[in-house]
Amino acid sequence: MKKLIYLLVVILLPSIAFSQKSDEKKVKATFYGFVKTDMFWDTRQTVSAREGHFLLFPAPVNEDAVGDDINDKANFNFLSIQSRVGVSVSGPNVLNAKLSGKIEGDFFGQLNTNIGLFRLRHAFVKLNWTKTELLIGQYWNPMFVTDCFPGTVSFNTGSPFQPFARNPQVRLSHIMGIAKVMVVANSQSDYTSRGPNPLDPSISIASAKFMRNSALPELSAQVQLKPTTNLLFGIGASYKQIVPQIVTPNNYKTTTSVGGYNVIAYLKLVTTKVTFKFEGIYGQNVPDVLMIGGFGVSDSTDKVKGFVEYATINTFSAWTDIHTNGNKIQVGIFAGYSKNLGAQKDIIGPIYGLGTTIESMYRVSPRVTFKYNKLKFAVEGEYTVANYGSSFDSKGIPTNTTAASNFRMLFATYYFF
Numbered sequence: 001m002k003k004l005i006y007l008l009v010v011i012l013l014p015s016i017a018f019s020q021k022s023d024e025k026k027v028k029a030t031f032y033g034f035v036k037t038d039m040f041w042d043t044r045q046t047v048s049a050r051e052g053h054f055l056l057f058p059a060p061v062n063e064d065a066v067g068d069d070i071n072d073k074a075n076f077n078f079l080s081i082q083s084r085v086g087v088s089v090s091g092p093n094v095l096n097a098k099l100s101g102k103i104e105g106d107f108f109g110q111l112n113t114n115i116g117l118f119r120l121r122h123a124f125v126k127l128n129w130t131k132t133e134l135l136i137g138q139y140w141n142p143m144f145v146t147d148c149f150p151g152t153v154s155f156n157t158g159s160p161f162q163p164f165a166r167n168p169q170v171r172l173s174h175i176m177g178i179a180k181v182m183v184v185a186n187s188q189s190d191y192t193s194r195g196p197n198p199l200d201p202s203i204s205i206a207s208a209k210f211m212r213n214s215a216l217p218e219l220s221a222q223v224q225l226k227p228t229t230n231l232l233f234g235i236g237a238s239y240k241q242i243v244p245q246i247v248t249p250n251n252y253k254t255t256t257s258v259g260g261y262n263v264i265a266y267l268k269l270v271t272t273k274v275t276f277k278f279e280g281i282y283g284q285n286v287p288d289v290l291m292i293g294g295f296g297v298s299d300s301t302d303k304v305k306g307f308v309e310y311a312t313i314n315t316f317s318a319w320t321d322i323h324t325n326g327n328k329i330q331v332g333i334f335a336g337y338s339k340n341l342g343a344q345k346d347i348i349g350p351i352y353g354l355g356t357t358i359e360s361m362y363r364v365s366p367r368v369t370f371k372y373n374k375l376k377f378a379v380e381g382e383y384t385v386a387n388y389g390s391s392f393d394s395k396g397i398p399t400n401t402t403a404a405s406n407f408r409m410l411f412a413t414y415y416f417f
Contacts, residue, residue: 026091033085035415038155039078044406045071047355050108050115052077056160056290056354057361058406060388071404081107081116082155097127101137110190119190121166131175141165141191142184142220143289147232148268148277150321150334153367153380153412160355161319161336161363163264163281163289165191167218178227184220184238187211193288194352195244204294204352206287213243214257222264232268237261240285244295244352248306258295258310260284270325277321284312287354291315292338292361294353296396298345311343313353313396328372334365342395351396359398361386376414383407 038053045059046052052075059071086104093099104122109115124137140146143163150158157164169186188208195210197203211218222236241259248254266279285295298311316339323332339360355361367380385405389398 026093028090030088031085031417032088033417034083035080035417036082036084037078037080037413038082038410039076039412040408040410041074041076042406042408043074044404045073045075046406046408050081050112051079053079053081053108054156054159055154055382055384055406055408056156057358057384057386058404060357060386060404061402081109083107084121086122095127097129097134099125099127101125133171133173135169135171135173138166138168138189139171141167141186141289142171142182142222142236142238143262143264143281145224145234145236145264145266145279147224148234148266148279150277150319151323151332152321152334152365152382153369153378153410154365154382154408158319158321158334158336159290160292160361161317161338162279163262163283163286163291165289167191178225180224180226182220182222182224182236184222185217186220187217188288191288191290193240193242193285194294194354195242196350196352198245198247201245201249202350204350204356210242210244211240211288213246214241216241230270232266234264234266236264240288242285244310248308250304250306252305252307254307256307256309258285258312260286260295260312262286273325275323275325279319281315281317283315283317285353286315290354291317292340292353292355292358294351294356296343296347296351297349298343298347300348308349311345311347311396313343313347313351313356314341315339316341323367328370330369330371332367332369334367335363337362340397342393342397344395346394347392347396351392355386356396357388357398359387359389359401374416376416378410378412378414380410380412381407382410 048055062070084106088102090100105118109117124139127134167186171184173182188211192206192208193210194204194206197205218240220238224234226232243257262283264281269276286293293313293315295310295312297308299309301307319336321334324330363384365382369378387401390400
């Protein structure tokens with residue numbers, strides 16, 4: 001018996017080793033990325049990230065002692081921090097599904113203080129069956145539709161009119177005829193909600209702890225229809241809940257939460273010469289996707305203990321992006337509009353969020369790109385106007401507005417590899 005077992009081991013061991021080596025050979029890794037340098041000039045000081053690279057909107061009018069606007073000052077910068085590198089890996093198959101994964105990063109850093117350091121953009125594993133896909137890891141927020149987003153030269157990709165965020169998540173997609181149905185549960189990492197600073201509740205800070213303390217991930221669902229190869233449209237909705245405080249300023253435990261719904265609808269049409277994209281967004285408390293809005297204190301239920309209730313500041317946004325389909329030269333234009341719709345309840349206390357003093361804003365960005373093999377040059381003008389309020393009405397909408405405008409001229413060079 002022992003001899004038989006020994007004989008089987010001798011016979012089978014080489015075949016097992018060969019099978020393992022064969023499977024290993026099925027693993028394929030592909031490196032990709034690009035080197036990009038942005039050179040830009042602004043007519044005004046801006047609200048932005050990474051030394052002006054990621055532009056959101058112009059800074060508000062800020063008058064000095066004699067009435068001169070301090071923020072009315074031109075500036076420029078040259079940066080290469082958007083340069084990107086990644087690796088895509090595929091195989092071997094697992095559970096009757098095609099296995100793949102990706103790790104991607106750039107040199108954008110996580111904060112202005114560590115600009116230039118390598119940071120994680122994407123890191124996920126995918127299992128693909130015939131009609132079903134499971135993605136686990138960090139990827140685009142479902143409100144950022146990879147099949148329909150602005151093709152701007154600027155790294156802001158249309159923000160704050162277009163939702164922009166990447167989140168750790170679990171995403172399940174299924175194809176049914178011309179329809180693709182997707183459900184997502186995600187947390188927050190680099191792109192986070194805003195809420196009160198524990199040391200000073202009148203000040204707004206960004207932190208992932210506000211969602212973590214809710215003990216509930218953001219939940220999303222989306223339906224995408226593609227009746228032809230040239231036409232795409234879809235709708236989606238999500239629910240997000242955060243807990244702004246776990247202890248009041250008066251040192252009493254609190255678990256009061258604030259929840260918000262988001263809805264998107266989009267359309268993409270590709271003709272022989274031109275591509276048209278449109279999207280509309282209604283969002284409640286959406287600073288985590290770099291849109292204006294947030295939430296505010298709507299009631300004081302116990303002044304002795306410091307218990308309060310909250311209401312979301314709601315936002316409407318719409319954008320369109322149109323460009324030609326030339327292989328070497330493309331001309332395009334982006335236009336966006338966003339408005340603060342206020343809260344459904346009266347706001348009686350502090351407001352936390354992004355651009356909460358902006359009543360409305362718009363942007364127009366024409367561009368032209370030139371591509372020569374793996375080299376691309378791009379020029380874009382970006383004109384943004386934000387209407388800042390000096391006060392608020394009962395619903396938290398800024399009033400007595402003053403417009404602040406900025407024009408950015410951007411020149412970018414890409415080398416793809």
